Amino acid sequence: MSFHSMWTELLPLGRDSASGGYRRYAWTPADTDCRAWFRAQALARGLTHETDRNGNQWAWLGDPAAGNALVTGSHLDSVPDGGAFDGPLGVVSAFAALDELRSRGVPFTRPFGIVNFGDEEGARFGLACVGSRLATGALTVEAAHRLTDAQGITLPRAMEAAGHDPDALGPDPERLGRIGAFVELHVEQGRALDLTGDAVGVASAIWPHGRWRYDFRGEANHAGTTRLADRRDPMPAYAETVLAARREAQRAGAVATFGKVAVEPNGVNAIPSLVRGWLDSRAADQPTLDTVTGALEKAAREYADAHGVELDVVRESFTPVVEFDHGLRDALARILGSGTDLTVPVLGTGAGHDAGILSAAVPTAMLFVRNPTGVSHSPAEYATEDDCTAGVTALADVLEGLIRT
Structure with a gap:
């Protein structure tokens, strides 16, 4: 055949x-x-x-x-x-x-x-x-x-x-x-x-490449009645982290991608209580990959603090x-x-x-x-x-x- x-x-x-x-x-x-x-x-x-x-x-x-x-x-x-x-x-x-x-x-x-x-x-x-x-x-x-x-x-x-x-x-x-x-x-x-x-x-x-899970935990609330100043919204912190991933990867000559995201409670008129995003990052060598993922996690924690939300980062898989x-x-x-x-x-x-x-x-x-x-x-x-x-x-x-x- x-x-x-x-x-x-x-x-x-x-x-x-x-x-x-x-x-x-x-x-x-x-x-x-x-x-x-x-x-x-x-x-x-x-x-x-x-x-x-x-x-x-x-x-x-x-x-x-x-x-x-x-x-x-x-x-x-x-x-x-x-x-x-x-x-x-x-x-x-x-x-x-x-x-x-x-x-x-x-x-x-x-x-x-x-x-x-x-x-x-x-x-x-x-x-x-x-x-x-x-x-x-x-x-x-x-x-x-x-x-x-x-x-x-x-x-x-x-x-x-x-x-x-x-x-x-x-x-x-x-x-x-x-x-x-x-x-x-x-x-x-x-x-x-x-x-x-x-x-x-x-x-x-x-x-070398790996997958990391970023869990931004905030507080669910009403999208129409909660003042911006009173919110603990994890979405802006996540969004800023996505942009930071692109920036850090570009700076180092690597790649970094948030290609999957889950939101709770996932309602149009609800402030999220949780935004969970999965990062895929790869680089030509280990030091470069470490630089990208380290800088990104540092930036993400700063964004989380600024928005009053908690952040957990878990490495789910890694291949040297x-x-x-x-x-x-x-x-x-x-x-x-x-x-x-x-x-x-x-x-x-x-x-x-x-x-x-x-x-x-x-x-x-x-x-x-x-x-x-x-x-x-x-x-x-x-x-x-x-x-x-x-x-x-x-x-x-x-x-x-x-x-x-």
Whole structure:
């Protein structure tokens, strides 16, 4: 099956007709449909399909127990109303690259695997890379069992409803120990390749990044009868903090975003008692990130004091800088540049990936495919078919080079 036909078959799964975006949330019917698609692609190629204890799907050529396996893939779930390419491009390209390797007659001298990691985006339970975090032990079983969605449904309950045993959750060192290298292809989430004019690039590192919850607590009151001087309104303090996040990030050359907010009691004619906002901040290095988040928290506390409200700041998640395996990264750049005078772009990224989580246990590397608009996590996310084809070829070249090494 060609890249185009696979892409066309996957495209309607989990797509919202109103927004045009995707709602492929973990352990929902849309997720089940995507998993069925992955299994069908594996079986159609004569691969052995299995789902591990943490809900990650694997398709194997050869016996993974032999060790030093070469694995590629990504994820199929999405953010709310996300685009078509983030995750699925890597999975579809993995199957297409296998087809290309077979057509070239490449001898598979080591086990080869394709993976679909579960719940990478964290759209339903609020934590990214759940499948890979569980596998590596970065997420404990106890913490996983406490995860709940917006309806109060726990992760174990959702998994059970989808036919998966939540009691099996936990670290999977034996499986990870079989992997000699993992290469993830992903659409670029930015415009670096578009600016350099390259269709494909190699990742150098993932920026350190985290999520912080800001709780501004004031006093609910009547919007029409309470004098401004008598209010303990958390909304102005929150609004000033949002503007400060932009200012501090711009000053440091980083990024900081308040993308989610909850208000109580959330009435048009009521002064809020609580404004809760979630900050996402990322930077090229740890000192810069610390500077941005430290300055922002200091400013937020000053705003809260000025408006007579209380402030709690909780760091909900954090991932330090991830340097991809230098030997593997350099091998990718060398393979892609072989026989040409071209220098393959090597670039960092502010987006998190399963490859970043796995890097603590397995040599990992990433390839990026050009995104001409730089738009991601949106229905407008885009890559041309020519660039997608170039990505498949590059992935196949890299995999062949690693197999023959």
